[in-house]
Amino acid sequence: MDRNSRLGILLIAPLLLLMLVGFVLPIGATAFKAFANPEVSAALPRTTVALDRWTGEGMPDEAVFAAFVEDLQSPQDNRTFGALIRRMNFEQSGMRSRLSGARRAAPDLEAPYSVSLIELDPAWGTPDIWQLLRTHSNPYTATYMLRSMDLRIEPAGNIVAVDPNMAVFRELFVRTFVISIWVTVFAVLLGYPTAWYLSTLSGRAESFALLCVLVPFWISILVRSTAWFIILQREGPINAALLFAGLIDTPQAIIFTRSAVYIAMVHVLLPFLILPLLSVMKRIRPEYVRAAASLGARPWQQFLLVYLPMTMPGVAAGALMVLMLSVGFYITPVLVGGLQDQMVSYYIAYFTNTSINLGMAAALSLLLLLLTGLLVAVASRFMPGLSTGPRG
Amino acid sequence: MTADTAPLVVFDGVHKSYDGKVQVVKDLHLRIDEGEFLTLLGPSGSGKTTTLMMLAGFEEPSAGDIIFDGRRINNMPTYKRNFGMVFQNYALFPHMTVAENLAFPLRMHRFAKPEIAGRVKRALDMIRLDSVADRRPIQLSGGQQQRVALARALVFEPRMVLMDEPLGALDKQLRDHMQLEIRELHERLGLTVLYVTHDQSEAMTMSDRVAIFNDGLVQQIGPPDMVYDKPQNAFVARFMGENNVLSAVAGQVDGVSLRLRTPAGAELLAQAPDKLAAGVASQVLVRPEQVALGTGKDNCFSGVVADVIYHGNHLRVVVDVPQVGRITAHLAKSECHLCPSEGDGVQVNWPATAAVAFPADSETGA
Numbered sequence: 001m002d003r004n005s006r007l008g009i010l011l012i013a014p015l016l017l018l019m020l021v022g023f024v025l026p027i028g029a030t031a032f033k034a035f036a037n038p039e040v041s042a043a044l045p046r047t048t049v050a051l052d053r054w055t056g057e058g059m060p061d062e063a064v065f066a067a068f069v070e071d072l073q074s075p076q077d078n079r080t081f082g083a084l085i086r087r088m089n090f091e092q093s094g095m096r097s098r099l100s101g102a103r104r105a106a107p108d109l110e111a112p113y114s115v116s117l118i119e120l121d122p123a124w125g126t127p128d129i130w131q132l133l134r135t136h137s138n139p140y141t142a143t144y145m146l147r148s149m150d151l152r153i154e155p156a157g158n159i160v161a162v163d164p165n166m167a168v169f170r171e172l173f174v175r176t177f178v179i180s181i182w183v184t185v186f187a188v189l190l191g192y193p194t195a196w197y198l199s200t201l202s203g204r205a206e207s208f209a210l211l212c213v214l215v216p217f218w219i220s221i222l223v224r225s226t227a228w229f230i231i232l233q234r235e236g237p238i239n240a241a242l243l244f245a246g247l248i249d250t251p252q253a254i255i256f257t258r259s260a261v262y263i264a265m266v267h268v269l270l271p272f273l274i275l276p277l278l279s280v281m282k283r284i285r286p287e288y289v290r291a292a293a294s295l296g297a298r299p300w301q302q303f304l305l306v307y308l309p310m311t312m313p314g315v316a317a318g319a320l321m322v323l324m325l326s327v328g329f330y331i332t333p334v335l336v337g338g339l340q341d342q343m344v345s346y347y348i349a350y351f352t353n354t355s356i357n358l359g360m361a362a363a364l365s366l367l368l369l370l371l372t373g374l375l376v377a378v379a380s381r382f383m384p385g386l387s388t389g390p391r392g
Numbered sequence: 393m394t395a396d397t398a399p400l401v402v403f404d405g406v407h408k409s410y411d412g413k414v415q416v417v418k419d420l421h422l423r424i425d426e427g428e429f430l431t432l433l434g435p436s437g438s439g440k441t442t443t444l445m446m447l448a449g450f451e452e453p454s455a456g457d458i459i460f461d462g463r464r465i466n467n468m469p470t471y472k473r474n475f476g477m478v479f480q481n482y483a484l485f486p487h488m489t490v491a492e493n494l495a496f497p498l499r500m501h502r503f504a505k506p507e508i509a510g511r512v513k514r515a516l517d518m519i520r521l522d523s524v525a526d527r528r529p530i531q532l533s534g535g536q537q538q539r540v541a542l543a544r545a546l547v548f549e550p551r552m553v554l555m556d557e558p559l560g561a562l563d564k565q566l567r568d569h570m571q572l573e574i575r576e577l578h579e580r581l582g583l584t585v586l587y588v589t590h591d592q593s594e595a596m597t598m599s600d601r602v603a604i605f606n607d608g609l610v611q612q613i614g615p616p617d618m619v620y621d622k623p624q625n626a627f628v629a630r631f632m633g634e635n636n637v638l639s640a641v642a643g644q645v646d647g648v649s650l651r652l653r654t655p656a657g658a659e660l661l662a663q664a665p666d667k668l669a670a671g672v673a674s675q676v677l678v679r680p681e682q683v684a685l686g687t688g689k690d691n692c693f694s695g696v697v698a699d700v701i702y703h704g705n706h707l708r709v710v711v712d713v714p715q716v717g718r719i720t721a722h723l724a725k726s727e728c729h730l731c732p733s734e735g736d737g738v739q740v741n742w743p744a745t746a747a748v749a750f751p752a753d754s755e756t757g758a
């Protein structure tokens with residue numbers, strides 16, 4: 001047994017390694033990034049130590065001011081300081097100019113710094129700014145995760161909602177899941193009859209129909225989304241046809257609307273529903289429906305009581321696949337949707353590429369992952385076929 | 393089986409073609425009486441299932457009528473026909489428990505709740521499976537699934553039960569047991585059964601009448617012993633049981649028997665159900681159990697034993713007869729002391745009444 005199990009482990013070792021490299025490590029790194037907060041302690045090491053000794057009540061003493069100015073005077077590379085500025089400005093706007101100003105003036109400041117620094121900028125005379133620095137001198141922070149839920153932590157430590165005009169993420173997550181659920185619903189409604197029809201074909205007709213389902217699979221999602229961009233645009237063939245038919249007088253805005261997102265996403269994701277469903281339907285022999293008929297079931301009863309329940313595992317597998325994929329969809333909404341139709345991935349890309357705030361990007365990813373997991377857990381409670389898998 | 397009452401089912405000149413070209417069932421005339429157990433027997437692809445499907449309402453006849461209880465039912469949907477069906481793979485609904493499967497036809501026929509519970513209980517008792525009522529079909533053995541499928545087809549008291557190779561997936565022992573069980577149910581409940589099989593021993597044990605199918609045509613229909621002992625054509629004779637097949641040319645009729653001559657010049661005596669004109673190339677069929685060792689009145693030839701095979705309850709002695717060909721004889725175990733060994737010279741004989749002659753080209757039955 002030992003030899004066999006060792007051999008077994010050896011055989012699946014590449015898989016385990018792949019899981020580790022491709023799955024556990026990236027998710028672990030993301031989770032870490034979502035909570036990591038190294039900027040303040042890296043750029044202001046002495047201040048960090050000094051702030052640690054401060055009670056946090058009232059104004060800090062001269063030792064803190066001295067440590068802070070010393071940190072600012074010490075030669076350090078611009079990257080570390082730049083990271084600090086970006087990080088603090090994200091927490092509280094205005095911190096950029098305040099910190100840069102203090103750094104520029106630091107070489108000329110004279111003791112006692114608790115006087116000269118406040119003369120330079122009265123903001124340094126308020127406890128809030130020091131509490132902010134103190135909070136973020138901790139190497140871990142919940143800021144990103146809280147912000148992903150439109151919450152923030154006050155310097156005093158209590159969690160409150162962010163300004164209404166800065167609250168975007170809750171709505172973003174709700175929108176992402178609403179779009180994904182509707183895409184899944186549409187895909188099921190369109191895909192079920194299609195898969196059923198395909199399952200009744202045989203021979204050449206079957207191969208041809210299957211090819212029609214598979215060909216879009218071989219074309220990249222980017223290309224297919226671009227095609228929808230062309231089709232749906234104001235001067236595109238759909239508007240032209242509607243104008244020609246006299247159904248509309250002026251070209252309608254289809255592109256950059258929610259409808260465009262639904263149309264393109266359902267089209268792109270439909271094969272993921274049809275294929276698992278088809279494989280389940282193919283395995284259901286006609287005897288089952290015939291047995292139901294011989295036992296007195298009318299056609300609608302044959303469908304609802306026998307065929308549908310027997311195909312449910314396929315529906316569940318396909319719908320789950322579509323749901324998971326649409327939750328993480330990026331390129332299609334970007335191409336055919338408006339700003340109000342963007343999903344979480346759009347903001348993850350934005351924080352990664354544009355505003356270089358990896359903490360936010362990681363926090364959004366982690367939250368998306370957790371919410372998707374939650375959704376699957378809830379769904380598998382209500383769709384029993386999901387856990388048992390398809391059966392013939 | 394009584395001629396004076398109207399039959400329950402009549403196939404009246406029914407044809408069926410799936411593609412408009414090949415006739416899978418040709419000019420079928422079949423009557424099934426109330427309470428009768430009729431088996432359709434035939435090789436693969438002979439149209440048995442197709443016939444059953446037309447009666448069940450899954451296929452429509454291309455021509456002809458199907459009459460049930462005096463009404464033409466060609467286009468009646470299956471759910472209105474009220475026939476219980478048992479399929480080869482049982483077709484138990486995998487998402488329902490055994491009890492739910494049994495309750496399904498009762499729900500469909502709008503039985504009252506307490507009535508459903510009572511009948512399901514009785515059905516489970518009947519198949520001695522009340523302990524598995526809450527299991528899924530997949531958790532049952534093949535034989536148990538078979539019994540549930542049977543009970544499900546009977547629980548709503550259909551006018552008739554159709555079974556398409558219901559025992560095909562069971563092992564030999566279980567199959568023998570289930571044959572008796574089905575036969576017993578048939579007798580106890582007075583069921584009308586149309587049964588499809590390609591296993592002839594199954595057909596022989598269970599049926600009141602057997603219809604032999606080949607190539608879409610009924611070759612012969614009658615009680616099992618009639619079909620076995622008095623085959624009407626070469627196909628039936630060859631399909632039912634083992635045969636020695638000898639080629640010969642028809643000669644003169646001699647009393648009740650026909651004289652035939654083998655190519656090697658030996659003379660054979662046989663029965664000819666169809667008239668055979670002199671000079672017609674023919675086949676003579678003799679069952680091995682009719683062949684005896686030793687001298688006899690008719691059809692007596694000497695040969696050399698080529699092989700002796702032990703076969704459980706009997707021995708098979710293969711004898712090379714130079715004038716006739718190779719003859720297989722069955723010897724009961726009790727006659728073992730008579731048994732020759734390989735290479736011995738022996739005499740074989742069989743009565744003229746036990747040999748049947750058919751034209752050599754009647755094989756296809758078409």
Ligand SMILES: Nc1ncnc2c1ncn2[C@@H]1O[C@H](COP(=O)(O)OP(=O)(O)OP(=O)(O)O)[C@@H](O)[C@H]1O
Nearest residue numbers: 410411416434435436437438439440441442443590
């Ligand atoms: N749905 C169908 N479409 C086209 N041809 C069919 C169909 N069902 C059966 N056939 C053809 O009809 C012929 C008779 O088939 P059928 O199933 O009735 O035979 P069977 O006697 O039941 O054979 P088996 O013992 O193998 O079950 C076969 O040649 C088969 O290929």
Ligand SMILES: [Mg+2]
Nearest residue numbers: 440441442556
């Ligand atoms: Mg068949």
